[in-house]
Amino acid sequence: MRVVGIETEYGIVDPARDQANPILLSSRLVNACRLWADGRSAPWDYGGEDPLQDQRGHRRERATAGADMLTDAHEWNPQHGLISLRRRRGSWEDPAHLNAVLGNGSRFYVDHAHPEYSGPEVATAREAVVWDRAGDAIALAAAARYAQEEDSTVALYKNNVDGKGASYGTHENFLVRRDVDFDRLARLITSHLVTRPVVTGAGRVGIGQRGEQAGFQISQRADYIETEIGLETTLRRPIVNTRDEPHADRRRWRRLHVIVGDANCFDVPVYLKVGATSLVLSAIEADDERLDALVLAEPVAAVRTVSRDLALAATLPLASGESATALEIQRALLEISRDYIADADDAQVIARWEGVLDALGRDMFDAARDVEWVAKLQLLGRIRDKHTERGDDGLAAPMPWSDPRLAALDLQWGRLGDGWASRLTDAGAVTRVSDDAEVERAMRQPPSSTRAAVRGAFVGTYPQLVDAAGWASVVLDRETAHGKLEVLHLDDPLATTHPLLDELSQG
């Protein structure tokens, strides 16, 4: 596949105190996570972030800045690679931005008013599922520790909407070749991002940002997507986000930051949103001309059309003048993606993608074990049928969509631990791509396929040496002649070892 990472912002509630400050709850939860990690965690290294860099070229002067142009004093050590020296700063941490870099290579922290788990970089779709689920398990472990430390509890929700107008994100990050023209990349990936909710949607009760209209739709996130392309993530959210912060050698790589996806409690949608999207990106990198025929005429309108089309029959106008359903576009993308299978993992992604599209095309409820919105709709449908009542007109009708019980079921679906999606999974009604034992291991161990292995090993094995860590850096604080902090640069996302780590482990 390619290097990928998933970020999840969880909904957070103190069930006994509606008015509790969510920033404070999140901060206390991150603190509890550090206690759970028992010292094997590190603060975040804010030294290397550049969130204002735009993919479309603003601030272009930085585009040529390699590691050798860093402003810190640095030295090249043939044994240890490039190491920058940094002056010691105060160790004060803003409680509203508390961080824990963990031994599994992830970052658990306060983002806006939510706890967020940014998973470690992974290199296969299956790893993405395992370390995504590990994030849920870490969040739950932190919540359990919180209950011991505080005289209250928190409940965490893996969803994206509160039904009152607020939305919070689940983002995917894909490493993409820098030499691909970004405008073309944006135009071509849009058709996939707009139509994939038929496979990856988590389902939502309520239509409109505040759920103004009663009903069910396929995607949590659709009503919050307002423009085709842009830098924002919290307002006027775009289908394609242009933040250009590769966390890698920017002469070679981009990071495509995808913010339109739903939080998923099922394995298969996580597996496919990462695996299928990666293959479509491979087709774009290869400049596959078949993709041009799938460009949508009105992508933003199509986001809503797809999300509300429960019969999977609505046709979307294409730029070519023709039209196609979301399923037809997904099928066309699947056929193109077949030509970009690079390994056995990719082949499994294709097989599963095809199986899900086949089931959806046959009878969508055949996909209920795999596709989260279908399973949610099925459960809601059974509750509605159970409460069928005869109206004044003498006709029997199921429970109306406006009934608060259905909205409650929807919200409770994604609650970590005892939510209905977890309970359905425990009941054996959901396809698993991961298994519980490997998820438990992944709470403490990083994937071995990316630089997360280096970050995780430093933090998990030598936490006393780590001053801070980021995606592309580990900052060491140890006895040296120069007396400064040492910044190790991990610019290659696929470098799974570091000479200094090897040296330390040899004693």
Added chain:
Amino acid sequence: MPQHQTSGSSFDHDAPAPEPGPPGAKAESTDAVDSLLDEIDGSLQTNAEQFVRSFVQKGGQ
């Protein structure tokens, strides 16, 4: 699961006619899902409205 299709096909469009699914994996979990359904239904009878009203989040990314 006998009632899958009822609501799914009734609210917006006509869904394609269901083909009889193969027995096996699906049937195994049916009992567990049925009892979960009863539990969900029971739990929703109390405080659903209050629960929905009090679930308020700040916007995020």
